[in-house]
Structure formats: C-alpha cells, structure tokens
Amino acid sequence: MSHRLLIIEDEDTLCESLRRVFQREGYEVDIAFDAESALELVKNKSFDLVITDVILPGISGIEFIKRYKKINPGFKVIVMTAYSSTVTAEDAIDAGACDYLIKPIMHDEIKQAVKKALGSGT
C-alpha cells in the first residue's frame, strides 16, 4: 500500500510541482494552500506524512503542527522554509517536526527526507 502524503504550501506553483514529483514516486498526494484547509483534511483522512511550509497565510506551519499533534498522536511532519533562519527550524523541531528543509527545495533532498521519515518508526 502506497504512503499517503499531505503537502501544505501557499505558493501554488511549488505546491503542485511537489505533488507531481511525489506522485511520480508512487505516493498518494493531497495538497492544501493553507493550514486551515489542511486541518480539515487531516480530520477526515489519515496521512503518513505531512510536508508543510512554515510561513502561510493565516495559521503558521508551526501552529499547524501543534494542532495536528492532538488529532493524530502518531504524526510525522517535515517542515519547509524559505526563511533561512535556524530559529524557525528549531521551533519546528521543538513543536515535533521530524525534519526540516530549506527552500529552494532540492528534489533529491526532499525525497530522501520523506523516505527517511517514513522508514523510521511505525
């Protein structure tokens, strides 16, 4: 059974490009352009991994992680950020993210990170 991914990214070009990349890899991919709609999705559907941007319109990626944690205690999240600030990355790890990536995203990197995240645990 293929893994299910959720990608949250407000830049639609990037979001759709990443969907295509992971679909080609054989994942089942859902996308959301903001954290609110993503939270709706995760309530009805379980995902093996969530990849989220930090800076989003409305609720931020970090806040999303905190709420997501309550819905799905066995959650896994990878954080993407264009903000080349380690502070943001640390925030994400503190909130419970298992990995973080810095934009621009290198496809090889993100594939590795997804595999690694899915491989560990469970």
Added chain:
Amino acid sequence: MFKGYLLFIYLLIYLSILFIVAYYAEKKEKTGKSIVSNPYVYALSLAVYCTSWTFYGSVGKAATSGLSFLTIYLGPTLMASLWWVILRKIIRISKENRITTISDFIGSRYGNSILLASLVTIVAVVGIIPYLGLQLKAIMSTFIILAGETKGTAGLGWFITLILGIFSIIFGARKLDSSERHEGLIFAIAFESIVKLLAFLTVGIYVTYFLFDGFSHIFELIRDTESGELLYLGGGTSISYTEWGSLLFLSMMAIMFLPRQFHVSVVENSDVSHVKKAMWLFPLYLFLINIFVIPVAFGGLLLGGQGADADNFVLTVPLGQQKYLLALFVFIGGFSAATGMIIVESLALSTMVMNNLVVPAIYRFHHMEGFPTIILNLKRLIIMGCVFMGYVFAVSVGEFYSLVDIGLKSFEAVTIFAPSILIGIFWKKGNKKGAIAGILAGFIIWFYTLIVPAFIKAGVLHEEGLISYILQSELLHPQHLFGLRGLDKWTHSLFWGLFFNIIFYVGFSIFTRQSGEEEGQALLFVESYAARALPLRGSYSIQQIEDILGQYIGRREARDIVDFFIRKNNIERDKISQNELVRLKHEAERVLSGALGSSIATIIFEDKLTLTEQERGELSNSIKQMTDTLRLSRQELAEANRNLAYLKEFSENIIESAPLGIVTIDALLKISYWNREMETITGIRKDDAFNRYILQTLNWIPAELFMENEQREITLQTPSLRSYKINISPFKDPSGGYVVIFEDITEKKKMEEQLLQTSKLASIGKLTAGISHEIGNPLASISSLVQELRSLSIDTKDDIRFTSESLRTIDSHIERIVKIVRSLGDFARISSAEKTISNIKEILDRTVNLVKYDKRFKNIEFSTDISEIPLFRFNPDKIQQVFLNLILNAIDAMPEGGKLNVEMKKIGNNAEIIFSDTGAGIDEEVIDRIFDPFFTSKPLGKGTGLGLSICYGIIKEHNGTITVKSRKAEGTTFIINLPLESDVT
C-alpha cells in the same frame, strides 16, 4: 456786722500779708534757698483748684443734691493716681520745650502752630472768663452778706475787681519776668490754700461739734427731715449715675487742663519728683477741705436755712450764731479761695493771650524803640482786661447761675483740650489739622449745648426767630442735640463734645499728612523720655545774646540775666567756652519764651542764626560724606568702565573666534564689521571689506534680503558650491543697519544626507527578512520547476506542453522577483537633495509596496482614505523615508496585528497626512521626547532612536509640522502638515 469800709481794710491787710509772704519767698529764692521748691508747697499750690466754688458752692450743692458735690474732688483724686504717667510726661515735655501755657503746649505739639495756639487761647478765654467772674461774684455777695447792706454794691464790685487786677499784675507781671517760674506767687497761693483750709475746718468743727453733737448726730437729725434723701445716691435721688460719671470725668480733665492748674502743676513745677508726693498730698488736702461740707450743709438746713441760699451757709451759719470773728475768718478764707484762683487764672490767661494772640501780631515791630515796655504794659493791660471781663460777666449773666453751674461750664470748656493733649502725647500720628478740627468741633458743641441755653435763660437771647426754631426742632435743640434725650445737660454736652472732638481729631489725623515740623514736634512730645543730643545752636557772642534779649525784655533786665548767668556758672566774660555760650543762649531762649511764648522765642533766635560751629561741623561732615560718596561713585564708575571694556573685549573675542561669518552693515549697506570667519569664507580681508557695499562684495547675495525690516533666514549656495545659511537681523537702532550671520552648512548638509542614507539602510535591514522571503518563494517555485524539467526527457506531447507551461510560470515568477529587486533598488539608491514637483500619493504607494514584503504587514489591516491633493514641491526620497519610518513603527507597535489607516487631504494651502494605528500607544511620560534624537522605547539593539528625529528634521525642512497623539493600548496617530509649496525655494 461789719462796716463796709472796715471789711475793705481787712481785705487790704490780708492782701498785704499775702504780698509780704510772696516777697519773702522771692527773696529767699534769690539767695538760693528756695522755700517753694518742695513737694508740700507744690501740693498746696495745686489746691488753687479749690476756689470759692469749693468754699461756698460745695455746701450749697450738698444742701440741694447731697453727695454729688464730691465728684468734683473725687475726679482729681482719681487723676492724681495717673499723674506719675501723664503729668510727669507733660512736665518733662514742657520743660524741654520751654512751654509756659497750655496753649503753648498744644501749639507746640502740633508743629509750633501759632494758629492752633490762638484757637486754644480763644477757647480758654471764652470758657474761663465766666469762671473768673464767678469768683468775683462770690467775693461780692459774701461781702454784702457780711456788711449786711446792698447799697453801693456796683461801686464795690468795680473796686474789688480793680484791686484784684492790680494784685494780679503785681504777682504776675511786675516786670517781663526773666523766669517762667514765680516763686513768690506760688508761695502766696500755698499760703492762701492753708488759710482757706483752716477757715473751712474751723467753721466745720464749729458747726459739727459746737452747734451739734458730731457727724452722727447731724445725720440722724437730717434723716428725719424732708432733706433725708440727700444721704443717698442714684435711684430716685436728684442725681443720676450718668451725671456722677460725667462730673467725675469733667473734674478729672479740669485738674489737668484748667489754665491755672496747668500753670501751677506744670509751669511752676520746680522738680518733677515733687509730683510723687503731691500725688497723695493733694488728695489729702481735698479730703480735708471736704470733710465738713456735709455737716455744714445739713447743719445749715437744720438751722432753718433754705436750699437756695445754701451757697452761703458757711458764712450765714456763724453769722446767725453771732460768731462774727469766725464769720470774718470764713470770709477771709473764701476770699483766699477766690483771689488765688483769680490771680493765677488771669496770669495764665493773659500769658496765653499775650503769647499767642498779641505777640504774633506785633512781633514785626520789635525793632521799635521801647518794644519791651510796650509788651510789659500790654501784658498788664490784658491781665486787667481778663479780670474785668469776669466782672462784666458776673454782674450781667452770672446772677442767674449758681457757682457750680458756671464752674462746670468751664470744666466742660477745658475738657475740649483733653483729646489733643492726652492722645497727642502718646500717639505720634495726631496732627495739627486733627487738633484744630477736634478743638473747633468741641468748642462749637460746648457753646451750642451749654452757652446758648444759658443765654436764652438769662434773656440775652430771646425766644423768637431762629432761637424759637431750634428750641422746637427735634434735631437741633441745644439740650437734646440730634434727638438725644434722657441725659443731664453735663453728660449731654460732654458726650457730643467728646464724640465730635475725638472723631475729628483722630479722623483728620489719619486722613491728612503731617508736615515735617509737625512730625518732629510729635516725636519730641511722644518720645520725650528718649535720650537725644541737645540741638546745640548758638554761635552768638555774649553781647549778641544780650542785645537780642534786650530788644524784648529791656536792656537792663537782659544785662542782669547775662550777669546772673555768668556769676552763677563762675565764667569770665571774655573767656566763655562754646558750650557755656550755647547754654547761655538756651537760657536766653527760655527767658524769651517766658515773656513771649516758645514759638516766638524760637523764631527770634532762628531768624538771627548764622552757622554755628556745631552746624559748621555738621555741614563739613555732610560734605565729607558727600565727597566720600562721590569718590565711591567714581570708583564704581571706573570699575563699571573696566567691566564694560572687559565685556567689549570678551564679546569681540567671541565674535572674532566664532565659527560663523559675522558682518554688520549700516543703513547704506556698507560693511562696518567683518570677522575672521568672514575672511575664511570669502577670502576677502577685513581691511578690504570695510566700507564697501555688501552687495558688491558678495554678489551672490540677493539684494531683496535687505528690503525688509525684519529678521530673515535663508539658505544659499555660493558659486563655489558651498551652502550657507544666512541670518539677517536689522538693528533696533533708529540709524538702521543689519547684522548678517553666515553659517557654512555644506558639511552639515552632507552629514544630513549621510544620516538619511544610514536611516534608509536601517529600514531596509528591517525589511531584509521579509524581502528575502518574498524573493525566496518564487525562487523556490522556479527551482522546483527547473528540477522537474531537467528530470524530463521531453518525449511525449504532454512533456512538451508541460515544459512550455512551466517556462511561462517560471517567467512570471522571475518577473515577480525583478519587481521586488527594482523597488528595493529605487529606495536604496543615494537620494537627491532636490525638491521636485511630485505626487504624494505615489510616494505612499511606493512605500507600501516596499513594506508589504515585511511578513508582519500581512497581519495588518491596511486601509487608506485619500482625497485629491495637487502636485507640489517636496523631496520625494525624504518624504518616502518619513512614510516608511511611520509605517514600520506602526507595524512594530502591532506585533499581534491590527489596523493601520492612512488619510490624506488638502486643508487650506496644506497637505495633511494622518497615520493612525491601533497599536500599543506611547507612554505619556515619553511622548514629548519621541522626536528627540537617540530616544527609543524599543529594547536595546532593536532601534537606533533616530527614526522619528529624522522624520521631524525632514518635515521641518519642508516648513511643515509633525505632531503625535497617542493613548496607551488604543493606538497612535501621527499628523503631518506640509505646505503646498509650488515654486518657493
């Protein structure tokens, strides 16, 4: 009974004894062994107070009104207890000021006023003459009683009056006496006091113990008759308590201010310390002379006498018992009482009349031959006049009145002087106008309330016309003045008299000013105990003093006085010291005062005064003081000059070394001052600049700067591209001209630009994170697409379509990045200092475009409210910096999001731009400081503190204003006001 002529001879004998007594006293005085200068004689002389009124009248009063007669003696007894304070002070003042009468005293107190003294004299004469007449009347009536016949009494009256007049002259004005004191007279008076006391005691003892069985016997007898009520006071008796009070007060004043009392107690006092003993001796005398009044009065009544004749009981009771010798003794006693009063009173009155009325009038004739003789004879004439006026009164009006009645009128009259004297010696502010007004008011009331009714009663005034009108008037009735009823006539008159007297005296004194002389005299009187140097005046030679004195009192007398003085002080005539000369002059002044009154005596000596040595000393002292002061002023002036020179040098130094070009020009615009910095600025040397026209010297200065007459400031660039701020202020001086100050602001301008640049970079720094994110996002998209494309082999149609779509997407993302980079570049480039005609709304848009990259701006509800504003001249770069700073501050103030509204509108000729946020607000304590450089409310490292101060500078540079309104937790509003300049530099 006695034959008239026999009685007359007895009287002459008595008078001769009196004269011998006086002569003896004077002789003793000349040998230096005065028998007068002791408290006993002094106290006895005070008993001149007891006149025939006491001698006969008291008994009369007691027989009709009981104890009320006592008030007349209780008053003086009360007053005697105050003598140590009042009388002593009056004596001291009088001695120091050579005062000889009560009018002198008052006149002298109020600035040596001759007018006031004359007024007092007139009041005294009018008030006292009837009293004097009363004594004559007493002598005449008792004479008639004793002689038992009334035939030829008119002639008798005349004769007795003449004799008494002559006697008064002998005692008082034998010569223009060299002394104020008359020891002979005083001794005679004391002698008379003894006689009258003995006479009264004798008749008293006779009546009490020989006719009756002592006091209690008489009282018991009288209680059973209809006169029994006389033993009681107040209540239903014939005399009220108010009347008692008034009589007490009147007699208290009389003992002080009756001219004869003043004469004996003050003028004739040889030693102030005598007052101490007299304070109890005199009341003792009064007690003794009154002790038998009641028994005699009651005895007279019990023996069948009528109340109406009671005045003569003293005489008629012994006569009724055929005790003729006793009656004669009583008659002599009564005669003593009357003559003592007549002599002293006429002397006192005549001195007053002489000194205050006559001498001032004839003083100017003092160079006339025989002036001293004229004065002496005048004085004699006046004495005689006084006595005869009394006689006229006695025979015309006096008939209708009792002794007491007339005496009390005199008491009321002298009470008029009380406020001016008693208040005047303790209150410095009391002045001449007050005294005149008070005395006049008192006199008018006295005359109206006491004399007018007396005249009406005596028939001198008839009840018709005006008189009947005032008698029917509620307000003007003389005995119920202003509707005041229920008081006896003495209280009534006393009340109104004192009321107006004191009101006027005090009122005028408070509301009018004292002259210098008045002030001096007031001080002299009120502070008579204060020690002070004698005014040593008198550089006269002995001869001069003698000559002056001789002019007034006669050459021989003058010589006698001077010789006496020299002998007494053991001085040799040609070796007299300055000090002794001064004393001699004082003696001469004293003598003259005795003869002419102190005011005139002072005038005489002042008139002839040249500079005395003392005064020369004073003068030279004061000149020395003046030169000292001058020298001091010169020193001060020199010092002021030095200070001025120093100040000039100081300011010239400042001007010369100032980093400002300073030029002064005159009204013709020629240079008159050119400082060192001007040489540096222009390269023109001081000497070359002087007197040249500034517009030629500095041809880059616009001429219109000097057209206006007020301070102006402009900024100019010279042809050498340096910037100057030029301040032109016109001189306030009417001759015109300007001060022109040049400040080189080239460097300052550069620095300002650098500062602006720094501030811009700081804002960009703040935006970096946001911008990098803004650029990062499209970059991430592009990167992702490019990676996808690279992984494609582009075989399928789908691949080709995806490729071309991707490229288009990439292109649009690149365009986004380009836009951001451009706007950043626009902002960051070196701004120009130029103001250009620009659109302010565009500047706001540009700023917002930049700010929106700040991620925090995404949480802020930004709105604008912009109305049409015409293009105007401003510096777009600088204004953008202001907007940027304000918006960034607003964002800082709203970390959790909020609203920011920008409003732009045209108000008049101004653009108003308002930034309102809903942020944290500014503390009230710091709101005044937010435009200060380096002030920041942000944590260390978060702000430079320059942002708002730069905004302030920029807006000010545009001649605009920026203000702030803020409320903690509600938000902050910045209001910018910019003038819509279109073409002004």
